[in-house]
Amino acid sequence: MINVTKTYLPSLDEYNKHLKELWKTSYVTNDGPLVRKLEEKLKKYLGVKNLSVVSNGTLGLQIAIKVLNLRGEIITTPFSYVATTSSIVWENCKPVFVDINSKTLCIDVNKIEAAITGKTSAILAVHVYGNVCDVEKIDKIAKKYNLKVIYDAAHAFGVNYKGRSVLNYGDISVLSFHATKVFHTIEGGALVTSDGDSAKRIWFHRNFGHEGSARPDKFLGLGINAKMSELHAATGLCILPKMKNMIRKRKKLTERYDQLLSGCASKMPKTVQGATSNYGYYPVLFESEAQLLKIVKYLNANSIFPRRYFYPSLNTLSYVKYNSCPISEDISRKVLCLPLYYELRIEDVGLIAKLILAKL
Numbered sequence: 389m390i391n392v393t394k395t396y397l398p399s400l401d402e403y404n405k406h407l408k409e410l411w412k413t414s415y416v417t418n419d420g421p422l423v424r425k426l427e428e429k430l431k432k433y434l435g436v437k438n439l440s441v442v443s444n445g446t447l448g449l450q451i452a453i454k455v456l457n458l459r460g461e462i463i464t465t466p467f468s469y470v471a472t473t474s475s476i477v478w479e480n481c482k483p484v485f486v487d488i489n490s491k492t493l494c495i496d497v498n499k500i501e502a503a504i505t506g507k508t509s510a511i512l513a514v515h516v517y518g519n520v521c522d523v524e525k526i527d528k529i530a531k532k533y534n535l536k537v538i539y540d541a542a543h544a545f546g547v548n549y550k551g552r553s554v555l556n557y558g559d560i561s562v563l564s565f566h567a568t569k570v571f572h573t574i575e576g577g578a579l580v581t582s583d584g585d586s587a588k589r590i591w592f593h594r595n596f597g598h599e600g601s602a603r604p605d606k607f608l609g610l611g612i613n614a615k616m617s618e619l620h621a622a623t624g625l626c627i628l629p630k631m632k633n634m635i636r637k638r639k640k641l642t643e644r645y646d647q648l649l650s651g652c653a654s655k656m657p658k659t660v661q662g663a664t665s666n667y668g669y670y671p672v673l674f675e676s677e678a679q680l681l682k683i684v685k686y687l688n689a690n691s692i693f694p695r696r697y698f699y700p701s702l703n704t705l706s707y708v709k710y711n712s713c714p715i716s717e718d719i720s721r722k723v724l725c726l727p728l729y730y731e732l733r734i735e736d737v738g739l740i741a742k743l744i745l746a747k748l
């Protein structure tokens with residue numbers, strides 16, 4: 389069976405080295421030494437100033453909205469994973485959907501201004517499949533209208549734009565380290581910001597508002613429990629040194645798909661000029677939903693399980709106010725992510741491509 393993704397786990401020997409230390413001290417959570425070590429290593433690896441790990445990316449998005457004190461309407465994209473929208477609604481704000489650019493599949497920056505009202509407080513954009521948003525234009529619009537900017541960077545681990553981390557754009561960027569992502573800690577995530585005050589607020593928001601372990605009776609403000617445990621941090625510490633190699637393998641698999649599928653109708657987002665890729669996903673856009681369904685059925689019959697990602701378009705969710713986003717609605721019906729993960733074999737890519745081409 390070949391699934392859309394397969395979680396890479398470090399060797400048990402390697403993981404056990406961390407466990408042995410943990411078993412000695414019994415210090416397994418609450419801003420422990422492995423969490424701190426992972427944060428230091430991630431800052432260096434990613435090239436960012438402030439980074440706080442959290443228990444998952446969704447809580448990361450919710451904390452970002454809290455830290456920036458967002459109210460009213462938040463302009464966002466309908467083409468993303470449901471957590472982008474649900475975290476806005478969960479924080480009692482209203483998502484206002486702006487359609488996507490059909491080439492990059494990120495929010496269409498030329499349509500943002502028309503959606504701004506007196507109630508707009510922020511833009512929450514997504515680097516879809518790791519493809520960089522038009523961060524410069526978004527910056528410009530945010531300055532002009534005095535809006536905050538959050539990037540859902542769940543797909544953008546290690547992606548650089550014009551020579552530096554794309555996570556440095558906007559007020560806060562949020563990563564996900566879920567088991568299905570390019571880099572993972574099983575469950576986890578991180579918030580990145582260049583603003584020192586926001587960094588401090590993120591730090592206490594994720595831990596009930598506590599000032600720190602030295603003063604357990606002192607609270608700096610409202611908080612939630614979004615702490616990462618030492619066991620999760622240990623997973624990340626085992627995997628981080630392997631990232632370069634893992635991304636290299638993903639690149640090889642991606643190039644093989646490109647080669648084999650180049651003749652077919654599928655046209656996918658090209659990496660934005662000046663940006664690097666982490667080869668996190670291999671989305672294919674079919675001519676119609678009927679064609680996609682036919683191919684999914686055929687692949688499933690051959691024990692291959694791609695995923696409709698993202699589907700459905702988030703502006704059609706039952707708990708949001710619908711506004712029409714024809715490009716996102718159309719693309720979400722026709723896009724399919726093919727299996728792509730570190731341990732996938734190059735021959736498997738050949739088999740998957742062959743099966744697809746046979747049904748087109």
Ligand SMILES: *Cc1c(COP(=O)(O)O)cnc(C)c1O
Nearest residue numbers: 444445446469471542564565566
């Ligand atoms: C995975 C993902 C999230 C949610 O992250 P979790 O760590 O699973 O909570 C949010 N947004 C996007 C775009 C994602 O792909």
